[in-house]
Structures are given as structure tokens and as C-alpha cells.
Amino acid sequence: MRIGQGFDVHQLIPGTGLPLGGVFIPCDYAVVAHSDGDVLLHAIMDALLGAVALGDIGAHFPDDDPAYAGCDSSDLMRRVIDLVAEHGYQVANIDTCVIAQVPKVGPHRGAIQARVAELLKVEPNAVSIKATTTETLGFTGRKEGIAVQVSVLLERC
Ligand SMILES: Nc1ccn([C@@H]2O[C@H](COP(=O)(O)O)[C@@H](O)[C@H]2O)c(=O)n1
Numbered sequence: 001m002r003i004g005q006g007f008d009v010h011q012l013i014p015g016t017g018l019p020l021g022g023v024f025i026p027c028d029y030a031v032v033a034h035s036d037g038d039v040l041l042h043a044i045m046d047a048l049l050g051a052v053a054l055g056d057i058g059a060h061f062p063d064d065d066p067a068y069a070g071c072d073s074s075d076l077m078r079r080v081i082d083l084v085a086e087h088g089y090q091v092a093n094i095d096t097c098v099i100a101q102v103p104k105v106g107p108h109r110g111a112i113q114a115r116v117a118e119l120l121k122v123e124p125n126a127v128s129i130k131a132t133t134t135e136t137l138g139f140t141g142r143k144e145g146i147a148v149q150v151s152v153l154l155e156r157c
């Protein structure tokens with residue numbers, strides 16, 4: 001068994017929506033990023049890479065490489081999960097927490113859970129999607145950014 005944790009933050013600006021866990025969430029915000037800015041998938045990838053001690057997403061997909069400009073984070077996730085499998089591991093379960101005043105995650109929880117499970121090649125009940133505000137405090141509370149924390153457990157495949 002191997003354990004990993006991931007954390008990521010992206011800035012919020014006015015917009016029409018943002019990607020979260022491979023699902024487009026319509027709202028009055030967008031994210032600033034080199035890629036599509038899917039902060040949930042980024043934190044999950046960092047947790048997976050951490051669990052197999054393979055560095056972080058910036059080391060694999062540099063944020064100054066034009067190849068990743070505007071890229072779909074789901075494509076990066078598929079590459080990371082293949083790398084994890086090449087090292088002999090699969091996901092046992094994953095627990096996530098989106099830290100954001102906006103957007104509301106609850107209405108999209110089922111869709112995000114299904115999409116993340118598909119990308120990780122596990123059953124939906126191995127994927128937990130949680131969210132919390134920071135009660136208007138700090139950069140997330142001021143709606144300036146969105147953060148995600150992830151824990152993952154890998155087992156031998
Ligand atoms: N972006 C968010 C934040 C929170 N939720 C849901 O609201 C519940 C209460 O949030 P508190 O910050 O007041 O604890 C939380 O447990 C989530 O169910 C959400 O959906 N999206």
C-alpha cells in the first residue's frame with residue numbers, strides 16, 4: 001500500500017464557468033491557469049505522483065511548456081494513472097475536499113464523482129468528493145481563489 005496527498009490552488013476571476021474534476025461547472029467565475037485549470041484533477045494527480053514518489057505535476061507537465069497551454073487536465077490525468085499502473089499500483093480509494101466559497105459543489109457531486117472514478121479506473125464508491133467554504137475568511141472566502149486537498153491510497157495491482 002502507498003499513501004499520497006495533494007494540494008492545489010488556482011485564482012478565480014469573473015467568467016462563465018470552470019472545470020472541476022473533469023466536469024464543467026457553469027458559474028460567474030473562471031480560473032487563471034496555464035492548462036484548463038482543473039484544480040481538483042491537479043490535486044489528485046499530485047497525490048497519485050506523491051504516492052509513488054514520482055515528483056509533482058509541474059515536473060511532468062511544466063507550466064512554461066506551450067504543449068500544455070489550455071490543455072485538458074483529463075488527458076494529463078490519464079497519463080498519470082498509466083504511470084501509476086506501470087509502477088504496479090492502482091487506486092484503492094481517494095478522499096477530496098474542495099475549499100471554495102464559490103461555486104457550490106454539492107449539486108455537481110455525483111457527476112464529478114462519476115467522472116473522476118472513470119478517469120481513475122475505479123468504482124464511484126472509491127471516490128469521495130467533499131467541499132467546504134472558509135466562512136468568507138481568507139482568499140477562498142473572498143472568492144479570489146479555489147483550493148483542493150486530496151488523500152489517496154494505492155494498492156498493488
Ligand atoms: N463550495 C462549496 C462549499 C460548501 N458546500 C457544501 O456546503 C456545506 C457547508 O459548508 P460550510 O463551509 O458551511 O461547512 C458543505 O458541507 C458542503 O456540503 C458546497 O457544496 N460547495
Ligand SMILES: C[C@@]1(CO)OP(=O)(O)OP(=O)(O)OC[C@H]1O
Nearest residue numbers: 033034035057058061062063068
Ligand atoms: C497543470 C499545469 C500544466 O502545465 O499548469 P497549470 O494549469 O498552471 O496548473 P498548476 O497546478 O499551477 O501547475 C501544474 C502544471 O503541470
